[in-house]
Amino acid sequence: MTLDAFGRPLHDLRISVTDRCNFRCTYCMPKEIFGRDFEFLSRDLVLSFEEIERITGAFVRAGVRKLRITGGEPLVRKGVEDLIARLAAIPGVDDLTLTTNGSLLERKAAALKEAGLQRITVSLDSMDDTVFMSMNDVGFPVQAVLDGIEAASAVGLDPIKINMVVKRGVNDQSVVDVARHFRGTGQIVRFIEYMDVGTTNGWRLDDVVSGREIVDSIAAEFPLEPVDPEYRGEVAQRYRYVDGGGEVGVITSVSQPFCADCTRARLSADGKLYTCLFATSGTDLRELIRSGATDEQLDAAIGRVWSVRRDRYSELRTEQTVRIRPKVEMSYIGG
Numbered sequence: 001m002t003l004d005a006f007g008r009p010l011h012d013l014r015i016s017v018t019d020r021c022n023f024r025c026t027y028c029m030p031k032e033i034f035g036r037d038f039e040f041l042s043r044d045l046v047l048s049f050e051e052i053e054r055i056t057g058a059f060v061r062a063g064v065r066k067l068r069i070t071g072g073e074p075l076v077r078k079g080v081e082d083l084i085a086r087l088a089a090i091p092g093v094d095d096l097t098l099t100t101n102g103s104l105l106e107r108k109a110a111a112l113k114e115a116g117l118q119r120i121t122v123s124l125d126s127m128d129d130t131v132f133m134s135m136n137d138v139g140f141p142v143q144a145v146l147d148g149i150e151a152a153s154a155v156g157l158d159p160i161k162i163n164m165v166v167k168r169g170v171n172d173q174s175v176v177d178v179a180r181h182f183r184g185t186g187q188i189v190r191f192i193e194y195m196d197v198g199t200t201n202g203w204r205l206d207d208v209v210s211g212r213e214i215v216d217s218i219a220a221e222f223p224l225e226p227v228d229p230e231y232r233g234e235v236a237q238r239y240r241y242v243d244g245g246g247e248v249g250v251i252t253s254v255s256q257p258f259c260a261d262c263t264r265a266r267l268s269a270d271g272k273l274y275t276c277l278f279a280t281s282g283t284d285l286r287e288l289i290r291s292g293a294t295d296e297q298l299d300a301a302i303g304r305v306w307s308v309r310r311d312r313y314s315e316l317r318t319e320q321t322v323r324i325r326p327k328v329e330m331s332y333i334g335g
Contacts, residue, residue, distance in 0.1 A: 002062040002302075004275075004309035010302075011233060011263035012066045013059045015052060015087075016334040017080060019269050021073040023101050024137040025125075027165055027194060027203075029331045031137050045270045047286060049079070053086040055267060055285055058298045062306065064265070066095040068121075070334025072269070075104040081115040088116025097121060099163070099334070103140055105148030113155040120152050121161040121190075126174035127181050135171060149187070160187045166209045167194045175209075179218045183245045190236050192251040196317070197277060197330040211250035215239060218248060233263035253277075257314030265306065266333045273302065274333050276311035282328070 002010040019041050024031040047055070056067065067087055074080055088096055097119040098112065105122065112120070124145050126132040133139045152160055164171075164178050175191060182189050191214045196203035218224060219239075227238040227247060235258060236249030252258070266274040271286025283305050289298060 002306050004306050006260070006310065006312075008233075008261065008309070009263050010059070010063045010265060010306050012068070012265070013056065013064045014068045014070050014264060014266045014334045015056065016070050016072065016267065016269045016332065017052070017074045017083065018046065018072040018077045019332050020076055021071055021101070021331060022076055022103055022138065023073065023140065025101075026135055026137060026170075027167060028197075029329075034331070041270050045286075047267075047269060047271045049083045049086055051271065051286065051289060052083060052267070053090070054289060054295075055271070055298070056087055057090055058295065058302055059265065059267075060090055060092045061299055062302050065092065067093055067097070068334075069096075069098040071099075072331050072334075073101050073103070074098055075100050075108050081108070081111040081117075084112060084115035084117050095119070099123065100148075101136070101140075102145035102148040106144075106151040109148065109151040109157060110155050113152075113157055117157060119159065119161070120157040121163055122149055122152070123163045123165075124149075124178065125164050125166075126171045127177045128171075128174055131171050131174060153187070158186065162187060162189045163192055164189060165192045165194055166214060168207045168209050170207075172209045175214055175217050176221055179222065179248055183222065183241065186246060188247055188249065190249045190251055193254045195253050195277075205254075208254050210255040211237060211252035212255065214250050215248075224248070233261045253314045254317070257312075257317070259312035259315045262311070268328075268333045272333075273305055274328065275305065275309045276313055277330070277333070278313035279311070279328055279333075282333075 021029055024034060087093060096117055098117055099121040102122040122145060125135050127142055129142050132142050149160055162182055166172055166175060178189055193211060194208050215224060223242040224239040225242055227240050236251050238247055238249045240247040268282060271284060272282030273285050274282040288301055
C-alpha cells in the first residue's frame with residue numbers, strides 16, 4: 001500500500017483517454033473558450049492504449065484497485081473498448097467503470113460490456129429538454145441520453161449511476177424531477193455541487209447549491225435517511241428512500257470537503273499524473289516511458305509523487321484562492 005504525506009492510500013485511478021468532447025457544457029467546456037479554433041492535443045501527444053495499459057499496471061502494483069475511464073468524452077476515442085479489454089485483464093483490478101455524457105452510449109454499450117466494463121456513470125443535468133440542451137450547448141436531447149442508459153442497463157452495466165451537476169438559477173429546479181425519474185429503477189443519482197474546476201467556467205460561490213439544500217428538497221417529497229459509506233474515500237454522502245425506493249447521493253466538495261479521505265490519482269490523456277482534481281501541474285509519465293524507463297523506474301516515480309502528496313484544496317478553498325490559483329481544466333483530467 002502506497003501512502004501519501006497524510007496517510008491516504010493510493011486506491012483509485014481516473015484515466016482520461018481524450019481531452020475532446022462532443023458537448024460544450026457551460027460548467028466544463030464553455031463554447032466561448034473551447035470553440036472552433038481551440039487546439040486540442042495532437043494524436044502524437046496522446047497516450048496509446050499500450051502506454052495506458054503499462055502505466056495502469058504500475059498504479060495497480062502501487063495499490064490501485066479501482067479504475068475509471070474519463071475524458072473529455074471517452075466514447076469519442078476510437079476503439080476505446082479495446083482499451084477496456086486491456087485494462088480488464090490486469091490482475092488486481094477489482095472495479096472498472098467509465099463516465100460518459102451518454103451521447104454515444106446506445107451504440108457502444110454492448111461492446112463495452114463485452115470488453116469487460118463492469119459499470120457505467122452517465123451525466124444528465126436535467127429532465128427538461130430546454131434546460132439540458134442549454135447546458136450541454138449543442139442541442140442534445142434528454143431522450144437520447146435516456147436511450148443510452150436503457151441500452152447500458154439491457155447489457156448488464158449495472159448499477160448505473162447518474163451524475164447531475166447542480167448550478168443555482170440554471171438547473172436547481174430540476175433536482176426533484178431527476179430524483180423522481182430514477183426513483184425505483186435501481187439506478188442511483190449523484191447530485192454534485194457546482195465546483196471551481198479549472199479557470200474557464202466563471203465559477204462563483206453564489207452559484208453553488210449545497211448538498212444540504214439538495215437533500216432537503218428531495219426529502220420534502222420523498223423522505224430520506226442517511227446510509228453509511230461503503231468504503232474509505234467514498235465521495236458521495238448516501239441517502240436511501242424511507243419507503244425502499246432506492247438511494248441518492250450528494251457530492252459536497254464545496255460545502256463539506258472530503259479531502260481527508262481522498263484516495264484518487266488522475267492520469268491525463270497526454271500522460272501527466274495529477275494528485276488532485278484542482279491541481280495546477282502534473283508529473284509527466286509519458287516522457288518517462290517514451291525515454292525508455294523500466295517498470296521499476298516507473299513504479300518508483302509514481303511512489304515518489306504519491307508519498308509527498310499533501311493536496312487538500314477543497315479544505316483550503318476561499319474566494320481568493322479561487323480567483324488567483326490557476327487550475328487544470330476538468331476536460332483535460334476528467335471529473
